[in-house]
Structure formats: C-alpha cells, structure tokens
Amino acid sequence: MSSDNPRQSIYDSTAPSTDTRDSRIGEGPDDRFNSKLREAFGSTPFILTKFDKFMNWVRGNSMFMLQFGIACCSIEMIHTYAIKHDLDRFGAGVPRASPRQADVMIVPGTIVSKFGPRMKRVYDQMPEPKFVVGMGSCTISGGPFQEGYNVVKGAEEIIPIDIHVPGCPPRPEALVYGVAKLQERIRNGESSPVVVKPYELEQFGDLEKDELVQKLASEIDEDDLVMRYNWADSP
C-alpha cells in the first residue's frame, strides 16, 4: 500500500478506542487511584502546572549519579549508596558508570594536576542539565593537601559546583543532606552560574608563547588539548 493513501482502518470504526477511553474515565473519579490530586481535579486527565516546574520536579526526584571514585571521600560516598544510608530512598541512588547517562556528579576527593583535564572531560561528556556536588574539603580548597605542589586548590577551579559538602570526609548523613539540598535547588530551578574557570582545556597552539610553552613546543602538538596551571595565582 502506498503511503499517500490514508489507512482505511482509521475511518472504519472508532468504536474500540472510544470504548476503552470511556471505560477508563468511567463515571466520575476512579476511586482505585484515590489520590488527593484526583479529588482536586475530578475526572480530567490533566494536571495544570508550568512545564518547567514539572520538569524541575521530575529532575529533582530522579537523579542518576555518576559512579565516580577519586579519593578517600569516595569510600564514604559508597557507604552513602550502600545499605544503612541508602541514598536511593531520596530518589538519587542509581550510580551510572558512564557520564553520558548521568545527571549528577559527586566529586569525592582531591583533584591533582594530572586528573584535572580528565575530570573536565568527564564533566563535558555529561548531558545537560547537569549538576555537581563537591564532597569534602579537598573539593573546596584542596583540603589537607592545599599546599601540595601538585594539588588543584578546589574542584571549582575547573568545573562549576552547585553544592559543597564540607568535612574530611563528610559523614554519609552530611552527603545525604547535601544531595537533598541539591534536589531543593533543582526543584526551584536554580543552578550554579556557568562562568569561565581559571583552568580550562585549551589547544596548545592557542596558548600565549611564554617561556614554558616554548620549552614544551617540541613535545606537544599544536592541536593537543592542554590545561595550564598558574600555581602562583592559586588561592
């Protein structure tokens, strides 16, 4: 049958589908689903709300977390997912191994120079809208390793962070609270402003040709991605 002929069957009879619909709606509200909303709206199948608001509500209640272990804090993070603390109770407990399936990234640990570009990459691979919880002092300032030659002074130098959970490590309860706060923010449609971070991935060729860049010119390709750390300006 060619596609420009309308399918006859649609015109033949509409009885079956109307029947089903009628029987679904029935007479008055269906008391099998006796919810408050049902009572309020009667038999109408529509709930009136702003679409945005609805989406935010959904987002806040079904968060897929990225399974992302970096350092000591990740042990407490696993405990938060596991038995006893069970983050799943709050609609936020499905750790996804791939960033492409995740909405929320908990950054549980110290970021060092070598890992910075990789974390940025993982963050970039997550689909929008995405949210980040910084767990532990290390993601706030570098924590106990703040003075280290190799330690990035807080994850916020590289990616935007919505919620900081302080502690070294934060207890699981604290992390649960942090996640609950994040849900609240998502529901209210807030997220952290996206600004240019001090440490970004850039193409090597785009960097200003200073002493360091010239020294490395023979080792790095022009179009390789690099991250440049200006330790002297770090907090």
Place this chain on the structure above:
Amino acid sequence: MSSGLERTRPVETTEDDLEALLGDRALARDDHLNAPGFVIRPDDVQDVLSDLRDEAGFDHLSCLTAQQYEDRYESIYHMKKYADPTQEVSIVVPTTTDDPVSESAAPVFRTADWHEREAFDLVGIDYEGHPDPRRILLPETWQGHPLSLDYDQEKPQLVTLSEHANPIQPDHHDAESDTMFLNIGPHHPATHGVLHVKTVLDGETVVDVDPDVGYLHRCEEQMCQQGTYRHQIMPYPDRWDYVSAGLLNEWAYARAAEDLADIEVPEYAQIIRTMGAELCRIASHMLALGTFCLDVYGDFTAVFQYAFRDREVVQDILEDLTGQRLMFNYFRLGGVAWDLPEPREEFIAKTRDFLDELPAKVDEYNDMVTSNEIFQVRCIDTGVLEPEVAKDYGCTGPVARGSGVDYDIRRDDPYGYYSELDWDVITDDGCDNYSRVLCRMREVEESAKIIEQCLDLLEDWPEDEREIQANVPRTLKPDADTEVYRAVEGAKGELGIYIRSDGTDKPGRFKIRSPCYHNLSALGEMTQGEYIPDLIASLGSLDIVLGEVDR
C-alpha cells in the same frame, strides 16, 4: 606460644660477613638505626646488589629512598630478606649535584624499575641503564623535580590530554601487527579509583599492560616533611590507604618515629593499638571482597551490600573508639589518644557481639562467593603470580601470601602486642586470583582471633595501670642526621617509612614505601596472554588503593 608464630630463620648475616662480602666496594659506613649502611660507588650498584642477593640472601629490595643534600644526591637501597626481615642492610649511593647519574638496579630487581622511576620523577636522579626512564607520578610535561632543593612551586605547569587520542587511529605501539590499543581508566568503575591502564590487545588477549599511575599524587611526602613530628604528621597516614586502614597506616608512622626518637610505648596502649589495627584490617578486607565480587560478576546487590553492611558495624565500633568513621587520627607518638570509651563494658560487649556474628557471616561469604562455581571458574588459574616473580617485584601482604611467600611483618619483625598473642599467618600456594581472595577471607578470621584476645586482656587490665601514653616532650627534635626505616604490616602489605631527621622538629626527608605501588607493578606479569575480563579480575584481586599507590 603458637606454632604459627615461630618460623625458622636463616643464618644471620653479620656485619663482618657483609664487610667481607663487599670488600673494597664499600667506601665508608653510614649506619642507620635499623640497619648497617654501606656507601658504594654509583657504578657498582648492580654488582653489589646482585652479590647481596645471591651470596647473602637479601632477596627483598624493600625500598629506595632518594634525596638531595646541599652537596650531593643520595639513593638508599633498603634491603631485607623475605625469610627474615629483621636482617637488613642499607646501600647508600651518593652522586654529585651537577651530574646525578647512578647505575640502575632494575636488571637485578624488577621492583627497582618503579622505585627508580619515582626517584627520578620526584628528586631528579638519573639511573643509567634503566629500561624505561620516564616520569611515573607526575605528568610527562612537568618541569622540575618537586622534592629537589631548588624546586619552585610557584612556576606554572602544563598538562596534556593527549592519551585520549582516538583509539581507532592506527596505534603507534607496534607498526607490524594488528593489535589494538585500549585505555582503561582513569575514570572507570573497575579501576577502584583513578588508575589508567594502557592495554594492548591482540584479539581479546592482552599482550601488554602499562599501568599509568599518578592521578592521585597528593604530595604526601612533601606534606609530611612540612609537619612537626609530634602532632602534624599523624593525620596524613590515614589518607594513604583510606579504605578504613587508617590505624594500620598510623602505626607505620608511629613505629618509625618512636624508633627515631626512642620512645617506649606502654603495654596497655600497645594492646589497644593491636585491637584497633586488626579491626581496620577486617574493614579493609571486607571492602576488598565486596569490590572484587563487583568486578568479577557485577554483583552490586548481594555480596557488595553484605560486605558494606559488615563494614558499617566495624566502622561503628571504630567510631566509638576513635571518634571518627574513617580518618581516625587516634594514635599518638608514645601511645593512643584516649582510653576505651566509657562505659567500657558496653564497648567490649559490642565488639564481642560483632566477633560472635563474624563466623556465620564468613560462612555466608563462603557460600556465596568462594564456593560459587562461576566465581571459581573466573578466578582459579587466572592472574597467576609465581612466588619468585612476586619476590622480584617486591610484592608483600595478601598478594605475596597468596603466592605462597610466607612473609608477614607482624610475626617476622614483631611490633605491638602481636608476638604475645595466638594467631597464624595465612598462606596459600595457589598463586592465582582465587587464592588471594581466600587469603584475605582467612585473614579476617585470624584478625578476629587477635581482637578476641585483646579484648580479654583489656577487660582484665587493672584499673590503675591503664597507661595510654608515654611521657613524650611537646616538641620532638631527634638528633640531626639520624635515619631510620621501619615497616609494619598494613592491610595491603609492607608499609614502610624512612625518616631522616635534620635536627629540627620536622623531618628532613620522609619517604613512604607503599605496598600497593609494588603489588600493582606486577600486574603486567600476571595478565600477559590472558583475556580482558581476567585483567579486571587480577586488578581487583591485587586490591590496590590509589591513595597509597600515588601517595
């Protein structure tokens, strides 16, 4: 007391024997608190080390410490015997500042490969004849050597992302064959943190494995060198092996520093330490088991959650004892921070309850894990590590014991209260992934035995003799140029610390010998010619924790 605790030790190599063996290759003596030290020429390294191994039986290159003085660089090879780790010798190799080149020991001991790469990376000594002289912890493009004296921390640095080149492009590893290059990590659920394994595959078989570490190099040695002995260093060990093994790590520092400053620890405190440390070991082995099952058969529901349930109980007990769930900071030089929590009876009863339930839980694990046929098929005869190879790579802990190397510092170089208690060292000669798992599970039972005995002792200890700390001065300033290397049995193996004092209240050099680092270096050997899933299983059975690998 117990049969397991006495071992036959080889004939002792006396200092005279050593002097005779080294002859005029020994230029001078440079004794350390733990061992006699001999200074040798930088081009005699291979010669001396192979003589020590073959003639005198020093088959364990435990640690290599590199450091820079005003007038020279120095590499110290700390050698021991697997058969008797109390027999030690340090080989000191000085080189000049303008041309720090020293002969590589990698042809003699394979473990020297990673040791020397690290020494080059952080301190800047070149090892001549090293098979693979690259940086290991810091990125390839790093400028300068951070633990050398003239390093400027304010200088900018560049880090590339080039390892993530397109995997479909023709790989540069081998132009001839049609192998495929595969990146595993640094963000991958099976690497237990941030490890990057560069793998070359031929079909589904692994031809080459190059673990790329350093994604968590948090400058622990620098941090410890900046802290004062008395209080500022103790919090850091908790963060090396962070899988609840905190007290075991703290003990490593406590042991080294107490020997350095000559501090006696009261017996009562030793018992508390022993008990706490073994609780940590249980928690750590539980996590190893849980994550291993997660790796091997993706079991996120049963075994993994059970293991975490049991860890929660241990962590509760440790929290009662120390006040923290994970980062305990409970040891002090000369003792522990405080006594058992009041009411004592309640704490002891709670711990006893845990121990009473443990055998049933272990049975349950055996039901679900080790006697599971699928599990056995995955683990038996995969990831084989022969004992001689294990020794060559400096493997220790459950990894070595799973290969039949009977080596446990708690028994062989006793500290704490272990020598007074009745327990056994577990070994298994399967050499495969399965025997490493078995070893850990049985060690959990041994640890429970130790805790039980400690509890008995603590319960009956007379109230007015509960001395928890020795009298230690507020500031410790050990004499300048005293050097000590001491190790304890951490959850993953021999965790050693070298400290050199420079007369101030902070260490002049603080070097950490991490068991995971060396266990991981054997990965390539274990997985060559196996399938990719076996690589993952082998990695899991090594039970590495990246905080300790990278430090």
